[in-house]
Amino acid sequence: MKTRNGYRYVPFITLSLSEPKPRIWLTLSGCNFKCRGCFSIARDSVGEPMTVDGLINWVEKSRWAYTNSTLLEEAIITGGEPTLDRDFLLDLVLNLKTCMEVKHITLSTNGYLLDMDCVMKLKDAGLDEVKLDIKAYNESIHQWYTGMSNRPVRKAVRNLFESELDFRVETVLMPGIVDAEEIERIASFLAQIDPGIKYKVVKFAPGEAREKVTRRPSDEKIELAVNSASKYLLNVAGGKACVQQFASPESREEDMKKWIRVYPDMKTETIIAKPSGFKVS
Numbered sequence: 627m628k629t630r631n632g633y634r635y636v637p638f639i640t641l642s643l644s645e646p647k648p649r650i651w652l653t654l655s656g657c658n659f660k661c662r663g664c665f666s667i668a669r670d671s672v673g674e675p676m677t678v679d680g681l682i683n684w685v686e687k688s689r690w691a692y693t694n695s696t697l698l699e700e701a702i703i704t705g706g707e708p709t710l711d712r713d714f715l716l717d718l719v720l721n722l723k724t725c726m727e728v729k730h731i732t733l734s735t736n737g738y739l740l741d742m743d744c745v746m747k748l749k750d751a752g753l754d755e756v757k758l759d760i761k762a763y764n765e766s767i768h769q770w771y772t773g774m775s776n777r778p779v780r781k782a783v784r785n786l787f788e789s790e791l792d793f794r795v796e797t798v799l800m801p802g803i804v805d806a807e808e809i810e811r812i813a814s815f816l817a818q819i820d821p822g823i824k825y826k827v828v829k830f831a832p833g834e835a836r837e838k839v840t841r842r843p844s845d846e847k848i849e850l851a852v853n854s855a856s857k858y859l860l861n862v863a864g865g866k867a868c869v870q871q872f873a874s875p876e877s878r879e880e881d882m883k884k885w886i887r888v889y890p891d892m893k894t895e896t897i898i899a900k901p902s903g904f905k906v907s
């Protein structure tokens with residue numbers, strides 16, 4: 627599913643061009659979930675096999691080529707699922723922190739493999755923050771949507787809280803599948819651990835999904851879900867998922883942010899995005 631020993635397949639890396647201090651997304655492909663509405667091409671083992679050294683060299687080369695900055699402000703390790711190869715991930719975090727002096731490193735994960743040992747080792751290696759997705763609280767919805775149990779994911783939230791590593795939780799609102807009631811159950815579960823846990827409800831984007839399992843929720847539905855979660859949690863937001871993933875050809879150029887996607891052969895693609903999407907030029 628994922629890699630050869632010591633390698634991860636990497637389809638591209640993505641640098642932000644709109645900010646004075648650049649951020650980078652490292653996309654590691656392969657995933658242990660099979661989310662029906664997944665919008666990431668990196669769910670499959672796509673791209674080139676890379677060692678950590680190879681990936682760090684690629685990041686360095688791309689930073690010099692496409693940004694004016696000597697340092698990266700933030701690195702977001704995403705996928706696919708970055709925790710599939712724990713040793714690779716630990717080594718990557720350590721190298722980003724110590725060799726490249728990245729100020730803030732975020733791990734975006736489905737949480738399934740985040741046991742306490744993994745969390746503590748990531749923290750020791752220099753990880754600053756985790757963004758964990760809870761796809762659904764109801765076990766049968768979670769099994770249907772991802773093909774996996776959510777028990778390890780719920781345990782991961784407790785592990786993160788006990789580790790005192792900074793983290794936030796996100797759920798995609800999917801009308802008829804994960805509605806406000808399900809969001810309320812997730813919020814109630816999180817509040818039992820700590821009402822201060824940061825929680826965000828994001829919109830399902832059918833245009834990008836592998837299976838059009840449902841429609842895009844309205845702003846009113848997002849507001850309802852945020853209000854439901856806010857009965858339990860102090861810090862709830864609603865909005866879009868990571869914008870550099872989506873398309874919005876109708877957006878006005880001057881309002882938009884820009885990213886550059888760099889492929890293993892150093893070919894590039896410019897991504898211009900606004901709230902609901904991106905266009906590729």
Ligand code: SF4
Nearest residue numbers: 657659661664706736
């Ligand atoms: S966990 Fe993320 S990458 Fe994996 S299948 Fe689900 S949405 Fe896709």
